[in-house]
Amino acid sequence: MTVFAVPEPAAPSGGHTYGRRLARALGLDRVEMPGTWPRPAVRDLAGLDLLLTALPDGSAVLLDGLVACSAPEVVVPHSARLRVVVLVHLPLADETGPGPAEAADLEARERAVLRAAAAVVATGGAAARDLESRHGLPRVDTAPPGVDPAPETVPGDGTRLLCAASPTPRKGHDVLFDALDRVRDLPWTCACPGLADDGGDPWQARVREAARALDGRVALPGPLTGADLDAAYAAADLLVLPTRAETYGMVVTEALARAVPVLASGVGGVPEALGRDPGGDRPGLLVPPDDPGALADALRRWLTDPPLREALRRSARRRRPALAGWEETARSVGAVLDREETP
Incomplete structure (x- = not known):
């Protein structure tokens, strides 16, 4: 062996x-x-x-x-x-x-x-x-x-954001919270499994403060696995991954397995994980890393453009069957x- x-x-x-x-x-x-x-x-x-x-x-x-x-x-x-x-x-x-x-x-x-x-x-x-x-x-x-098959998420009104990422600076939670601050005039909530509401290192303490400044609209449930993580995906309209570096991005395919579109940094293997549907369309949006302005602009597009949301959801549904x-x-x-x- x-x-x-x-x-x-x-x-x-x-x-x-x-x-x-x-x-x-x-x-x-x-x-x-x-x-x-x-x-x-x-x-x-x-x-x-x-x-x-x-x-x-x-x-x-x-x-x-x-x-x-x-x-x-x-x-x-x-x-x-x-x-x-x-x-x-x-x-x-x-x-x-x-x-x-x-x-x-x-x-x-x-x-x-x-x-x-x-x-x-x-x-x-x-x-x-x-x-x-x-x-x-x-x-x-x-x-x-790989990714496991999962039930398709029932789409909501687009306001339910999910950032499932480990609590390290590379994942870019600080970029996300800066971007969310720029769209606080719009309706949204954001769940961040991985980040806990207390404990951790000084960096985690700083990003928690940024999250708390967003009027209670960011949930920090800590690490989630199994049924709890499945429930977080089921309650999401959009996965947001503001990572600074990524060799692949497993959360991208985990979201797509549920037909949830993705907004992510276009770094490393993320474009590969996101892929394209059979018609050549991407089931999500890619933005430059470490750029809260670009991330905020993409969030604003998602939150205010119903036809865009529907097009990305349709592409995510078409991408699902090809996931390995x-x-x-x-x-x-x-x-x-x-x-x-x-x-």
Whole structure:
């Protein structure tokens, strides 16, 4: 059985969902490694070394990039005797938070690991091309996330907004709340699963204050999973994803699976996830990242233009049948592992 090392989850996220679904579909031995940030100082590097040391020579091992890419001192020596496959959800330097010096160090560490790996898998075509260019890799395989079928959401009057995103600066909640402040003359409400009404780091405290300044129209229910998250999608007219960087954007396809249109930053893999319907139309709107003015303008269009809303809903309904399931994701990763397990 192939070992799959993943980071220990701190809160629900697309990456953790991907890891669980992949392990289940392929029968992988999923091992959670302590440490939630890819900085070596807060990671259990000794535990990773012990895990890899215990594997027989020639074994294929699948490592989540958050486990592997900041630890070349551990992974690179083992890559000489193991067939190391690294699954990259997000390049380490793209996470908002590290200063320039730390970002450069993380970039160099990631490059050393990926160049030593037998294979690298990215979660989308844009992400694969970025990794090839960024690190000089000859080939990066792709395995986009799947999505489960879901009931179509009953459209409302367009005022119910949803931003389902983890509580990190990269996701752009501050941009969203700035944009919502610019359209407070219009009727809307916004639910933000992921952000909680208390706790968290200083950044979360600042964005909570921005949310509270919006006259109680923003709900911060904290992390939601299962039926609670399904209910949040069922109560939404529009998914808003103001992300600053994204290799794919699983919430985009989760919304489209319910025929909910999307307003998102046109970065990374988001246009790929959004896709087009059979007629060539996009089931949503794309705006530049980190631009609250552009996001506010797009929100105003959505909120004041019923024909636009209907056109985007129609496109989302047409896009639904073409969304790939998790079995396709598993086949893509399984093909890479089979290739690397062949002597």
